[in-house]
Amino acid sequence: MRKIIATEFYTIDGLMSDPDDKMDWVSENLTPDMGKAIDEVYKRIDTLFLGATTYKIMAAYWPTADTNPNAFEGDAEFASVINNLKKIVFAKTALEPEWANTEFRPSIDADEIRKMKNNPGKDMLIAGSASIVQQFTNLGLSRRVSFTGSSSHSWQRKAPISKYH
Numbered sequence: 801m802r803k804i805i806a807t808e809f810y811t812i813d814g815l816m817s818d819p820d821d822k823m824d825w826v827s828e829n830l831t832p833d834m835g836k837a838i839d840e841v842y843k844r845i846d847t848l849f850l851g852a853t854t855y856k857i858m859a860a861y862w863p864t865a866d867t868n869p870n871a872f873e874g875d876a877e878f879a880s881v882i883n884n885l886k887k888i889v890f891a892k893t894a895l896e897p898e899w900a901n902t903e904f905r906p907s908i909d910a911d912e913i914r915k916m917k918n919n920p921g922k923d924m925l926i927a928g929s930a931s932i933v934q935q936f937t938n939l940g941l942s943r944r945v946s947f948t949g950s951s952s953h954s955w956q957r958k959a960p961i962s963k964y965h
Contacts, residue, residue, distance in 0.1 A: 802917045804849070804942040806926040806933045807841060842881050846922040849936075851929035852891035858882075858927070859899040890932055908932070910939045917941075 850858065865871045865879035887902040889895065895904060913936070916924065926933050926942065936942040 802919070802921055803923040804913070804917065804926065804936060805841065805845070805923055806936070806942055807838070807928075839878070841925065842878070842885075844923045845885065845925045847886045847888065847916070847924040848882070849924060849926045849929065849932055850887060850889045851932045852889065852893070852895060854928035855887070855889045855891070855895065855899075855902075859902075863899050890929075908935050908939065910941060913939075913941050 861868075862879055862882050866876040866883075868875075871879075883900055885901060887899060889902060889904050890906075890908055891904055892906060897904070926936060933942065
């Protein structure tokens, strides 16, 4: 049976992104060992689950990271991996398909996900998308979450911390 793994980047006080949904703090704090650990996870998967916000962030960067002269070191190689994955995005409102191999769903269908887990293939990953992780966990679909953190952030919250979860 395929596993569903979740990976999350959080600041020590529980934030995932800045008030503009940017995650520059991740790249600023990413160490070579963290990069290797992420690479190992992505070698084990063939499907990526995303929420709408995480999809927008990732789709704005990864489709062109392999040709972007301002991309971070190693991103061109990683782009070929992530761009070829099947991506399932859970979004209540319609989004434009800006990234290859992307399918959209209006909600999480637990039976569909269970069938996917029983089908042949590699493991599946929820990247970011804290609300998707919570829903998968509540539905009994995922039991493993990997957290990578940073000790601080440099922005002011625009809403109470509970809004970001």
